[in-house]
Amino acid sequence: MTRAPEEPGAGDRAAPTAGRWAMLAVLCASLLLVAMDATILNVALPSLMNDLRPSAIEQLWIIDIYGLVLGGLLVTTGAVGDRWGRKLLFLTGFVLFGLASVIAATSHSSWQLIGGRVLLGLGGAMVMPSTLSLIRNIFTDDRERALAIGIWAAVAGAGACVGPLIGGFLVEHFEWQAAFWVNVPVVVVTVVAGIRLLPEYRAPQHGRLDWVGALLSIAGIVALAWGIKHVAKGSLRAEDVGTLLLGVALLAVFARRQLRLEDPLLDVRLFGHGPFLAAALATLLAMLAIGAALFLISLWLQYVHGYSPSEAGLRTLPSALAMLAGSLCSPHLMHHMGVRAVLAIGLGTLAAGFLLLAVAPEPTTYPVVALVLAALGLGDGLAITASASVLVSSVPVERAGQAGAVSETAYELGVGLGVALLGSIHGAAYAARMTDLPLSGGERDLARESVGGAAEVAGEVGGETGRQVLAAARAAFDEALTTTAYVSAGIVVTVTLLAVLMVPRGFKVTGGH
Structure with missing residues (x-):
């Protein structure tokens, strides 16, 4: 058996890897799928609720368990890949991802679906650390590596934004299960291509895991x-x-x-380096805010404005397009303006988007939400790309793999915690406003649990009472969205100030050296 090459040293200047852009395409295809699965169920939730009838807490677990499991395992799986081989980890994880998709798609209960999402998170955790670390090895030229990282970040960010769009189309034309079945053919093609194209790398290690x-x-x-x-x-x-x-x-x-x-497993001393800590916090809190925003806005589009899943997904497209633009522009802007300025502009744009949502007159209209989504996407694309570049470039070359694991952990954990934390804050604000209802007993409790529960109760009772319940739920959801937007803006403003303070003026991104 051919021994896998080790991580090149800081002074090595290897020749460009043949077929490196095709390899990047394979890695980005897998990354797109893993990132997309963090948000693809946002618009599928109403259809899923009608079928499986999950409780409010089960709804949150169905959405956020994927990101929490993925984020929790990334540091460990990154270390496993360093020792056992990054290509091996990548391919094994993606096969598991495909099998877990089948389990989730065939779910007949909420807990089977949650279990499938857990396995999806495990598979994703094996895939994601491999992508950035393989890019680090495949691209030996600094400029090419910086461009590859920019494309990687664009795909990761756009994946979270296009999830609702693709999910909406699949749910409306098929069923919610299609949001998982779509993974299977992509997994098959990517695994076959990965076996043929990707090189194997193992970093030199001392000691056991x-x-x-x-x-x-x-x-x-x-x-x-x-x-x-x-x-x-x-x-x-x-x-x-x-x-x-x-x-x-x-x-x-x-x-x-x-x-x-x-x-x-993780050199925690890295967090003592200001730019590294700032980039990790920026990634975590930016994704915390936008992950919750995409989740809540998808529900708002369907329950408050009555759009179908595909119509709701289409109306989240401004965030995906703006995210792509921000990610691809970020390397150019960092070169001309500096890392600190790009981080500040990106996070500041995020904060502006949330403030616009918070101060918009109620009931909130879609044109306002479209502007909010564009601001969130643009700000997130700038901030996430700059942060990923900072994390890789601010550490010694032998720690680049750990920097990638931190970047991906912050990204996925941010999405999961955003739905858990801000989703819970929104739920509490919603319930607090659902007080004067012409209902009693279990119907009243169900209507106060979530806007989906209120829609279900309204459909069952019908008549004037049903219309009153639905109107109250829509107003309460809109008001709770305002509250959550203020909280999100406060979070992003705080991390913007921290990033500006911790990243020194003139800090340069060198592509990993």
Whole structure:
């Protein structure tokens, strides 16, 4: 068996890899699918609810468990790929992703679907660390690598935005299961192409994989996410607060353990470098905000304005187009304006989008939402691309793989936590406004749980009562969206100030060297 080449040293200048752009196409195809699955169910949720009838908490788990599992495992799977081979990890993960898609598509219960989404997250966690680290190895020229990272970031960002569009088309013309079946042929073609095209790489390692650290990181992130979800929902029960504190404690133990290891899963000292920390925070909080926004706006389009799934998906297109434009322009702007300026402009545009949504007169109209989506997409494209470039370039070459894992962890965890945290805040604000309802008992509780529950109750009771319930739910959802937009704007403004303070003037992106 041919031994896989090791990570090139900082002084190596290897010849350009033949077929490198075809390899990038394979990696981007997989990345698009993994990123798309984070949001593809947003517009499929009403159809899914009618079929599986999940509770409000099951709805949130169906949407965000994928990103939480993926984000929680990325550090560990990145380390596994370094030791066992990045191509092997990539192909194994994508095969698992395809099998999990079949499990999810054949679900007959909410919990089977949640289980399928867990396996999708596991497969995605095996794929995503491999993409950026393989790009690091395949592209040996600094300028080509910077362009490849820009394309990688554009695909990752656009994937989250086109998910609702593709999901809406599939749901309306088929069923919600089609949102998963569409993965299978892409997986087959990509795996075959990957076997033929991709090279294998293993980084030089010393020591065994830190399985104790892996368990600490996974358990810490899961506990933290669970605690945030329930506390944000308004639950201050001892077990929920305790779970939140347990997550923080486990991650603190993980960080302390990594500081003592010669070959850690994650070199936490990297976070002591200002630009690295700023880029990680920018990615996490930008995706937290936009992930929740896409989720809530997709529901708003369908329940408040009555659009079909495909019509709702089409109306999220401004975010995808603006995201693509921002991502592809970011390398050019960084070259001429500097990293700090691009990060500030990107995050500032995100904040402006949320403020526009917050101050828009109610009831909110689609033209306003279209402008909001364009601002969110443009700002996210600029910020995420600049952040990914900063994370790779601000660390020594031997840590580039870990930098990629941090970038992808922040991206996916941000999407999952955005739905969990801001989705819960929106749910609590919605329920607080659903007080004067001409209902009683279980019908009243169901209507206060979610706008989907209110639509179901309105359909069952019918008549004037049904119309009153639906009107109240639409008004409450719109008002809660305003509240959530203010919270999101505050988060993004905070991280914008931190990024400007932590990234020094004149900081340059060098493509990984």
